[in-house]
Amino acid sequence: MDQSPPDQFAEARRLEALRALNLLDTDPDQEFGALVALARLALRTPIVLVALIDEERLWVSASEGTDIKEIPREVSFCNHTIRGRGIFEVTDAHNDPRFADNPLVTGYPDIRFYAGIAIHAADPKYPRRRHAIGAICGIDHRPGKLDAEQEGALRNLGRLAEGLVASRAAASGALRIAETTQRQAVELSRRDRTFREAERMAQIGSWRFQFSDRSLTWSEGIYRLHDLNVSEPPSAERALEFYPPHARERLRQAMADTRSTGEPFDLELDFITASGGQRRVRTVGGLELEDGEPVAMTGVFQDVTERYQLEQSLRRSASIDEVAGIANRNAFNRELEVAMDEAEREKTPLALVLVDLDGFKQVNDTNGHVAGDDVLRAVGQRLHAPWLAESFAARLGGDEFALIVRDPTLCGDIDTMVATLVENLKRPVETGAGPLRISGTAGYAAFGPAIGSMREFIHRADTALYEAKRTERGTARRSSALMHPPRAISASGS
Known part of the structure; x- marks a missing residue:
């Protein structure tokens, strides 16, 4: 990355574009705060920043994972980002001669991985010109590399940040114009024309x-x-x-x-x-x-x-397991917390089913990961079947799945429901390697007054799952927290 001194005229114009936004040295910005929260989910890094590059310093407008507010510009990774085009990525700063001795690498916040993209704003005097005023970036303490989905998400986040900057500038400018037209009748005609054009553009x-x-x-x-x-x-x-x-x-x-x-x-x-x-x-x-x-x-x-719509799309993509096509673990945790609060408040039934696929590693080892992905997609579809009455299905990782059941009818006969589910999982899956036989082992628990936390609820279902796997694969076991004693449930429900 070129670190030669910037063109002085271009740098002066860049600084004017930045300072015209009045974003430096301000209180934390709520909209940028929502953006970095979204970015943290999409990039899966512990630290995310929206940073503005002033003449000699980097100012943090919003962040998650760090309390840094400003650092010298000369040591900032974002200073490299605004000099180039597209995504600037450092996979391992310890092994990168540009950054190995950087104080942000050798000391707090111990940067190993960095990925950022510039945020541009229009030149106040030359609207067709755009300047890189800062960057949105993800930082990790471990080496890493963006995958294609994360690269796409980072580009979208950069566009969203630029939209927020443009929206802020246009809205504040329009409001100032509207107030001025009411106070200064002598300039009404000129300001009215300016305001109409600003309205149309923004x-x-x-x-x-x-x-x-x-x-x-x-x-x-x-x-x-x-x-x-x-x-x-x-x-x-x-x-x-x-x-x-x-x-x-x-x-x-x-x-x-x-x-x-x-x-x-x-x-x-x-x-x-x-x-x-x-x-x-x-x-x-x-x-x-x-x-x-x-x-x-x-x-x-x-x-x-x-x-x-872009924000909603990013939130959805951050909540879906791209292989199985159902919710991921983060979305599952949020949904289970909401479901438990609702069940406790409304006194409605709630059950949690955990499922492990049997022999999934062997499927991958024998038939390849493409066939393994076919199996995961099929399981996701079966956990999302209409007969499950819109139960919330999620892939927790690897070969682990979960089902949050709210329907009173299903909860009322949970043994039969889980037995039917285990039976459905035994149907062969059509893959590129041909039909493959699979099965799943399940453990489940019902929510009740004795369960005081989400962790305990999951632990009860997980303990039942462990007992079922130890007894016989392809079966299900109910948690002893239910009203009846635990017993192994076969696919037929007997």
């Missing part, structure tokens, strides 16, 4: 609600985002009808709170346009005062559908 609009007569005023951008003609101004009550009932109530309450407390609101809500289009929008509002008294509420409205 997919935003401004609104104003007058308290005295309950009149609502929209900018042109608001009409565009509602799919309405500017000749059809709606009433305040009609404007709320564009939101689904749950979102409508949140917005109504937020506006009431702002009027009573003076604190501005900032919400993301589901939204339905006049033509039926479903969107995700961000709406921001605050009080307008005259002589210290509130006379109106003004705000900005923005379409964030694309960014929201």
Whole structure:
């Protein structure tokens, strides 16, 4: 990576683009905080940063896994990232002559692996030019290498970070313009044209609600985002009808709170346009005062559908086992915690089934990993079968699977359900190496007052699984925590 001094003019423009965003030396950013949490799941590294590169320092705008706020620019890995194109990756810093003596490698935070991608922002004076103002990166204390899925996720995270930066700049700029147009009538025409162009480019609009007569005023951008003609101004009550009932109530309450407390609101809500289009929008509002008294509420409205869908896609990809096509261990842990809380609160039934495939290592060793993947996919499909009444299926790793059962009918006859499941797992799987016979051994437990933690719940099902495997593979055993004593359950349920 080229570490020659940067072109002075380009560096000056880069620094101006960075400082125009007013992101340096600020409190932790909530949106970047959500982004690094998402990045930590996608990259599977203990440390994730959104870092901004100032003239002589790196400033951490958001992070997980470290409390570092700033470091000298000259020792930062992100300084290398912004000099190049695409992903910058260091698989083992201890063996890399560029970094072996770096204090971040020899001391805290003991960097061994690094992968980052630059975050770009538009030049304030030359909008077509973009400058690398910082980076989003993952850091590990162990050597590593991104796989293809992680590379794709990191590129998407970089685009998402740039979208957040652009959204922040556009929204704050539009709000400043909207407030200025109301105070400075002499510049109204020029600022109005600028504002309309900013609305069009950033997919935003401004609104104003007058308290005295309950009149609502929209900018042109608001009409565009509602799919309405500017000749059809709606009433305040009609404007709320564009939101689904749950979102409508949140917005109504937020506006009431702002009027009573003076604190501005900032919400993301589901939204339905006049033509039926479903969107995700961000709406921001605050009080307008005259002589210290509130006379109106003004705000900005923005379409964030694309960014929201990308976030949801990244969250889904971070929760799915790509081979089996069902939830992964992280998603399982979250779901089990929710299910236990609900069962305890609502007094509803809940059961946990753990399954180990029998002889899966031999399948891989004899027929290859492609055939092994075919087996894992087939098991994932069988654990997601309609007869299981939307039970939550997950692959915990290797040949280990789990099923969270909430359905009252299935929980009421859990012995029969598990026996049927074990029987279904014995059906041959069609693979590229031909049909393969498989089987699974299961252990299961029912949730009850005696179970005080998720760890204990899993332990009970796991203990039953261990007993079943020790007794006979391809069978199931119920935890002794159930009302009846434990016994081995055959595939027929007897």
